[in-house]
Amino acid sequence: MESLELPRLFLHHPRASSAPTRPHPHSTTNSSRFLPQFGFPSKLKNATLRSISVSSQDGPISFEDETQQLRHQDQEDEGRLLSREIDDFGSLVSFRLTPHSASASASGKTAETQGNLRSDEVEKPEIGNAEDEKAQTIVTRNIVFVTSEAAPYSKTGGLADVCGSLPIALAGRGHRVMVISPRYIHGTAADSKFSGAVDLGSPINVFCFGGAQEVGFFHEYREGVDWVFVDHPSFHRPGNPYGDKHGTFKDNQFRFTLLSHAACEAPLVLPLGGFTYGEKCLFLVNDWHASLVSVLLASKYRPYGVYKDARSILVIHNIAHQGVEPAITYSNLGLPQEWYGALGWVFPTWARTHALDTGEAVNFLKGAIVTADRIVTVSKGYSWEITTTEGGFGLQEILRDRKSILSGITNGIDVTEWDPSSDEHIASSYSADDLSGKVKCKIALQKELGLPVRPDCPVIGFVGRLDYQKGIDLIRQAIPELMQDDVQFVMLGSGNPIYEDWMRATESLYKDKFRGWVGFNVPVSHRITAGCDILLMPSTFEPCGLNQLYAMRYGTIPVVHETGGLRDTVQNFNPFAGGSGAEGCNAEGTGWTFSPLTKESMLVALRYAIQTYNEHKSSWEGLMKRGMTRDYTWEKAAAQYEQIIEWAFMDPPYC
Numbered sequence: 152m153e154s155l156e157l158p159r160l161f162l163h164h165p166r167a168s169s170a171p172t173r174p175h176p177h178s179t180t181n182s183s184r185f186l187p188q189f190g191f192p193s194k195l196k197n198a199t200l201r202s203i204s205v206s207s208q209d210g211p212i213s214f215e216d217e218t219q220q221l222r223h224q225d226q227e228d229e230g231r232l233l234s235r236e237i238d239d240f241g242s243l244v245s246f247r248l249t250p251h252s253a254s255a256s257a258s259g260k261t262a263e264t265q266g267n268l269r270s271d272e273v274e275k276p277e278i279g280n281a282e283d284e285k286a287q288t289i290v291t292r293n294i295v296f297v298t299s300e301a302a303p304y305s306k307t308g309g310l311a312d313v314c315g316s317l318p319i320a321l322a323g324r325g326h327r328v329m330v331i332s333p334r335y336i337h338g339t340a341a342d343s344k345f346s347g348a349v350d351l352g353s354p355i356n357v358f359c360f361g362g363a364q365e366v367g368f369f370h371e372y373r374e375g376v377d378w379v380f381v382d383h384p385s386f387h388r389p390g391n392p393y394g395d396k397h398g399t400f401k402d403n404q405f406r407f408t409l410l411s412h413a414a415c416e417a418p419l420v421l422p423l424g425g426f427t428y429g430e431k432c433l434f435l436v437n438d439w440h441a442s443l444v445s446v447l448l449a450s451k452y453r454p455y456g457v458y459k460d461a462r463s464i465l466v467i468h469n470i471a472h473q474g475v476e477p478a479i480t481y482s483n484l485g486l487p488q489e490w491y492g493a494l495g496w497v498f499p500t501w502a503r504t505h506a507l508d509t510g511e512a513v514n515f516l517k518g519a520i521v522t523a524d525r526i527v528t529v530s531k532g533y534s535w536e537i538t539t540t541e542g543g544f545g546l547q548e549i550l551r552d553r554k555s556i557l558s559g560i561t562n563g564i565d566v567t568e569w570d571p572s573s574d575e576h577i578a579s580s581y582s583a584d585d586l587s588g589k590v591k592c593k594i595a596l597q598k599e600l601g602l603p604v605r606p607d608c609p610v611i612g613f614v615g616r617l618d619y620q621k622g623i624d625l626i627r628q629a630i631p632e633l634m635q636d637d638v639q640f641v642m643l644g645s646g647n648p649i650y651e652d653w654m655r656a657t658e659s660l661y662k663d664k665f666r667g668w669v670g671f672n673v674p675v676s677h678r679i680t681a682g683c684d685i686l687l688m689p690s691t692f693e694p695c696g697l698n699q700l701y702a703m704r705y706g707t708i709p710v711v712h713e714t715g716g717l718r719d720t721v722q723n724f725n726p727f728a729g730g731s732g733a734e735g736c737n738a739e740g741t742g743w744t745f746s747p748l749t750k751e752s753m754l755v756a757l758r759y760a761i762q763t764y765n766e767h768k769s770s771w772e773g774l775m776k777r778g779m780t781r782d783y784t785w786e787k788a789a790a791q792y793e794q795i796i797e798w799a800f801m802d803p804p805y806c
């Protein structure tokens with residue numbers, strides 16, 4: 152086990168680093184050329200780029216003292232103005248907008264006085280007011296996402312979707328954003344997704360698991376984001392990021408410990424575009440795989456004066472997975488011995504396996520819960536659920552202790568990838584204004600899957616991991632009864648082999664009505680989302696859920712268990728809203744929610760949906776259009792993340 156070697160860190164400071172190999176938007180030499188990527192509101196044209204003096208908690212930070220008029224060649228971006236803040240070691244720690252003189256005077260402040268605001272003095276709008284927030288953003292941050300998967304490079308579920316698109320949304324709002332995740336090489340065609348990432352040629356040693364582990368860094372700059380991939384032989388193997396046909400990899404604790412250590416070093420050592428991100432950054436730590444980052448900041452860096460101005464926010468996508476391993480593994484993690492308590496975890500007696508089992512373990516997610524500066528979950532409903540005995544998976548009490556810094560932000564979706572009017576995977580494009588292509592997608596799906604082509608028959612779909620969480624048991628119980636109705640049912644999923652075998656068996660039992668596609672196939676998931684009429688999500692719990700959002704955007708009506716993010720995002724259909732009777736334009740709702748989680752209540756909701764589809768066409772069309780015209784973009788969520796980031800910087804580090 153290795154503790155922090157302070158001199159080693161400073162050996163890597165950027166003045167000792169080599170120059171960037173290609174132009175980068177954050178390079179000062181190219182600043183005017185690349186400013187458009189920041190995407191600030193165009194009303195900021197012709198403002199002045201000037202240096203600002205800002206105090207840190209420990210006194211003034213030195214800044215480059217320059218005042219400069221920049222006039223961009225591109226008419227649209229002409230004169231957009233930013234000032235940059237560089238720390239003592241040359242790391243670019245933030246950009247600030249110097250607002251347009253007109254808007255500054257309107258608010259009674261000059262550009263200079265606004266620029267002199269400390270980040271914690273910036274006026275903040277109410278959380279959730281995305282429009283106001285967008286207009287008022289004046290502090291930008293260095294944000295580092297740490298995640299085990301990020302689409303399109305790697306994906307097994309919704310975590311990848313979020314970490315593939317939220318960073319782009321935040322970069323679009325002016326922040327400097329890096330995403331760090333492993334460079335998985337599985338020996339398949341999918342490896343080509345990493346082909347745009349170049350080896351930075353600056354491997355480092357991280358100290359854990361009894362020695363120095365050499366990790367490399369690959370980098371791709373895409374859509375305004377620095378995508379950084381940690382390279383190590385343990386990420387190169389067949390299967391998916393977490394396991395293969397033999398089950399979960401047994402060295403995942405090692406692999407994600409490496410990721411976390413490398414993620415802490417990357418902002419200090421990687422001169423992306425000529426500047427490191429530096430110490431004053433914000434880590435967005437996603438799920439247990441990245442949780443060690445918060446603990447490392449508190450235990451390994453801050454005691455030595457490093458990262459004292461950084462903050463970390465834990466984002467919980469799924470509390471059921473916590474990264475729990477035997478207590479004896481603690482000594483492998485590269486953490487000071489006295490910090491055992493942060494990760495220490497004791498199973499309740501009922502969960503212990505034998506008389507001598509003391510239940511002692513280390514729990515990565517718990518480590519981040521007790522050390523992160525803020526905690527976010529992916530919907531408001533879920534942020535409450537995880538503080539309850541039913542939803543907290545044992546962590547509810549420590550989460551209740553930190554309730555004051557716990558928030559819920561509902562995920563957005565990638566509205567470019569998921570757009571029925573331009574989706575390259577589907578048979579025919581359509582939109583809320585012209586729904587005619589939807590039935591063509593349905594016919595194409597029926598043909599593709601070898602189902603009888605019956606445009607009027609309601610088709611129910613399911614897409615997701617075949618896991619207890621997704622309520623597959625309920626579907627299994629309900630299928631014999633549901634197959635008595637005039638419906639078709641299509642499932643796409645992979646995971647638990649028992650469920651996979653059940654899907655195959657059910658398909659051979661109901662040849663004309665049921666299809667089960669075992670596997671992970673993104674194009675097929677798009678075609679099912681477009682071709683079905685109803686999407687079923689009977690999840691036992693669902694932190695947010697993305698498939699119901701994709702479904703609504705595609706005019707496919709969700710029928711969901713009333714839990715977590717499903718309850719927050721699907722509004723129950725009410726044909727009588729507004730009091731003017733059924734079928735009318737006053738109806739509201741985008742789907743059906745059911746509770747309790749029983750076969751009976753699920754079938755009741757499904758049959759309401761089927762009946763509405765068959766007998767009330769105008770109501771059905773209303774449901775489709777209301778879902779399709781909602782705002783699913785990341786804009787609102789990104790503004791809310793920004794707000795929480797600002798709150799994190801207002802307080803001193805929690806640990």
Ligand SMILES: Nc1ncnc2c1ncn2[C@@H]1O[C@H](COP(=O)(O)OP(=O)(O)O[C@H]2O[C@H](CO)[C@@H](O)[C@H](O)[C@H]2O)[C@@H](O)[C@H]1O
Pocket residue numbers: 307308309310312313468469529562614615616643644645670671672673676693694695696697698716
């Ligand atoms: N066989 C298959 N083939 C192709 N695509 C497949 C697939 N199985 C799943 N997918 C895709 O994977 C994603 C799954 O996302 P979800 O949000 O529904 O669930 P997940 O439980 O993985 O995510 C966790 O994190 C996300 C993000 O925060 C939360 O929304 C969620 O509630 C939480 O459980 C979707 O994009 C879906 O289309």
